[in-house]
Amino acid sequence: MALTMTSALNLLGRHHLLREVIQGEHWSLNAPDTDRGPTEFKTLTYDTRQVGPGSLLFCKGNFRPEYLEGCDQAGLAAYVAQVDLSERCQAPGIIVSDVRKAMSLLASAHYGHxxxxxxxxxxxxxxxxxxxxxxxxxxxxxxxxxxxxxxxxxxxxxxxxxxxxxxxxxxxxxxxxxxxxxxxxxxxxxxxxxxxxxxxxxxxxxxxxxxxxxxxxxxxxxxxxxxxxxxxxxxxxxxxxxxxxxxxxxxxxxxxxxxxxxxxxxxxxxxxxxGLDESAAGSSPRRDADFLVRLRNRQDGADPDSASGTYLVGPAAGPMARINLAMDGxxxxxxxxxxxxxxxxxxxxxxxxxxxxxxEVRIAGRMERFASGNRVVYVDYAHNEASVGALLDFVDEEYGDRHPAVTLVSGSSGDKAIDRRQGIVQAAQNRVDRLIITGDDEGEEGADHVCRQMLGYVTNPDLDASIILDRTQAITTALKEGAGDGKGLQVILVIGKGEERWIKVGHGHAPYEGDDHIVARLLGIRSHDLGATGKTTV
Structure with a gap:
């Protein structure tokens, strides 16, 4: 059934969201009288640039009244807002107590639930x-x-x-x-x-x-x-x-x-x-979870090199199936x-x-593994204390017996998730050998300010920590120099951006090569070979 002015008002009324309908000097709880019968909304939008004949516009967020300029001429049928905007618009205004809730309910109805x-x-x-x-x-x-x-x-x-x-x-x-x-x-x-x-x-x-x-x-x-x-x-x-x-x-x-x-x-x-069952081989599985995953080489003593990535998964009270995931960790x-x-x-x-x-699932930018010589590089979206800690746990489990030199390349977003900055440093500073702090989505705040703040959280005097603002240069330095004396196994973790081809600057997006492509280029891996290294999705 099509969404009309009458059905929209009835729906909003049932959910106690409707305040009134305003058109000029006329205020009412009912649909405005027209000579054309019930108004059927042709399109729904929250962007005034998309308004056309028969559009219902949602004025949400930081909506400014001046955005309505030209909407009447474009064919606006009505708007939904939390304030009266009739001074800027001749179309009826559906005034509600919460425009976002109204938008969800009306969108569901418009698209036939x-x-x-x-x-x-x-x-x-x-x-x-x-x-x-x-x-x-x-x-x-x-x-x-x-x-x-x-x-x-x-x-x-x-x-x-x-x-x-x-x-x-x-x-x-x-x-x-x-x-x-x-x-x-x-x-x-x-x-x-x-x-x-x-x-x-x-x-x-x-x-x-x-x-x-x-x-x-x-x-x-x-x-x-x-x-x-x-x-x-x-x-x-x-x-x-x-x-x-x-x-x-x-x-x-x-x-x-x-x-x-x-x-x-x-x-x-x-x-x-x-839950994860870390029971020793031969012992009873944990009983406080209905469904379990067990690392197979912990469970049955298999060769760790041959059983890496192999797990047993199933109900706690039933038989388990063996799985071998393409994604590490x-x-x-x-x-x-x-x-x-x-x-x-x-x-x-x-x-x-x-x-x-x-x-076989691999997700671009998530635990993508690249290897060349004595370097193993992981590109991942880890971006907070918990995910960085989990990533370093994986490095310890997978490579700890080879005593690798570990380099972490990371930044953090500007304007939001401020707690991540200290969390990333706290998770990493006593577990990596080198920390290169670099630019990420900087928003209005600016990458330099975010990076200097992150460096200020470093309290380990033995950590090789520095700022390289340019992200491409930071990754290049990590791969070319590594950590420590450069000998032995080098594990390099590049986190935060994954396969994203842009960096947010202000309110716009600046083109960016992508962490995965930079690593592949530096290691001499052709872009069309990336599927073999983990660049497949579903």
């Missing part, structure tokens, strides 16, 4: 959301015959085959429901999506109920004046996924897991847990366990082909 045509899976957590989403999507796509869609911080896939670079981890609600409609119309049965804390903070998923939610883990992140003022606020926003899911998969070792279980109990949501095995637990909770059983699809 596409969530009802999909099995919707939402994944949240501080780290691992993207990898888990890709693992799950690969299996669901195989099981369903290519009818699984994906919304991630890297790519969006709406037809099960073709991917397009995404702009936000969780799209604005208007874009989200449009994408859902595209996916449903393309015959998709499942949609796997990352759900960020900002998605709940900014009501991007308002009114949505997920058939299955996953809460992987939580640690401090995104703490800044423009994101979350405190960790409590960050966690509270993440926790909303529990209240808006029919079932929940939860990391058994997640911080504040008891609180999340209380949330689930209050909402009547069934919880299934997953125990944390990625834990992500695989989460994905497999979700498949089971959905009532599905992955066959060998589905498992193999998951095993």
């Amino acid at each position: 596409p969530q009802n045509d999909l099995t919707l899976i939402g994944i949240t957590g501080t780290k691992g959301k993207t990898t888990t989403a890709y693992f799950l999507h690969s299996m669901l796509n195989r099981i369903s015959g290519g009818r699984a869609a994906l919304l991630s911080s890297v790519d969006n896939c709406l037809d099960g085959r073709h991917c397009q670079e995404s702009e936000l981890t969780t799209p604005e609600s208007l874009d989200l429901f449009r994408m859902m409609r595209q996916a449903a119309d393309a015959g998709m049965r499942y949609m796997v999506m990352e759900v960020s804390s900002q998605a709940y903070k900014m009501d991007r998923v308002y009114g949505l109920t997920f058939d299955l939610g996953a809460f992987l883990n939580i640690s401090p992140d995104h703490i800044s004046p423009i994101e979350h003022p405190t960790f409590e606020d960050y966690l509270f926003c993440k926790r909303q996924l529990t209240y808006n899911s029919r079932k929940l998969v939860l990391g058994a070792d997640c911080a504040h897991a008891d609180l999340i279980r209380q949330d689930a109990a209050a909402a009547g949501v069934q919880v299934t847990t997953f 125990d944390f990625n095995a834990l992500n695989a366990a989460a994905a497999l637990a979700m498949v089971r909770v959905l009532g599905l059983e992955p066959d060998r082909e589905a498992m193999e699809d998951m095993e």
Whole structure:
């Protein structure tokens, strides 16, 4: 059914969001009288540059009244705002108490409630959301015959085959429901999506109920004046996924897991847990998680060199399957366990082909390994204390017996997530031999200020720490010079930007070669060979 002025007002009224409709001097709770019958909105937008005949415009965020100039002439049918803008516009104004909530509800109605045509899976957590989403999507796509869609911080896939670079981890609600409609119309049965804390903070998923939610883990992140003022606020926003899911998969070792279980109990949501089992060979597995992953060479004494990356995954009370992941790190095995637990909770059983699809998943910019001579380079998106700590744990486990010299190349974003700067340094300064601090997305703050602040957090007098603002030069220096005397194994970690081909400067984007391409070029790897080093997605 088409969205009309009358149906929009009725919907907003039922949700207690409607204040009044203003058109000139006339104020009412009803649709304005017209000679053409009910006004049907042809398009919905939050960008005045996209206004056309029959458009409904949402005036959200830092909207300025002067943006409305020319909208009447373009054919604006009505606007939705939290303030009266009639001095700037002749079109009716739908005044609401919360424009973001209104936009989500009206977008859902405009696109015919596409969530009802999909099995919707939402994944949240501080780290691992993207990898888990890709693992799950690969299996669901195989099981369903290519009818699984994906919304991630890297790519969006709406037809099960073709991917397009995404702009936000969780799209604005208007874009989200449009994408859902595209996916449903393309015959998709499942949609796997990352759900960020900002998605709940900014009501991007308002009114949505997920058939299955996953809460992987939580640690401090995104703490800044423009994101979350405190960790409590960050966690509270993440926790909303529990209240808006029919079932929940939860990391058994997640911080504040008891609180999340209380949330689930209050909402009547069934919880299934997953965890890493580090039991010694021959011992009983842990029993406080429903689904487990075990590192095989710890479990059965296999040769560490031949068994690297091989795991046993399955229910704690049942047989385990062997998997051999293309992506390194125990944390990625834990992500695989989460994905497999979700498949089971959905009532599905992955066959060998589905498992193999998951095993082959590689995500551009995430744990991409490059090797040449005595140098091993990892390009990864690690960008906070928890993810840097997990990355260095992996280096210790994988290469510790060879006593490598470790170099970390890292910056941090300007304007936001201010807590990351100290966290990255704290996680690294006593575990690496050289720290090169470099530029990242600088926003309005500027890379120089961020880098100098990060250097100020270094307290280890024995750490070789320096600033090289130009990111390309920083990576070049790390690969050419390494750490220590340059002999023996050199492990170089380049984190933060991955495959991104831009750096945010001010409100715009400056072209950037990409961490992965810079490393490949310096090591003499041709760009079309990158697939062999881990540049494949689903």
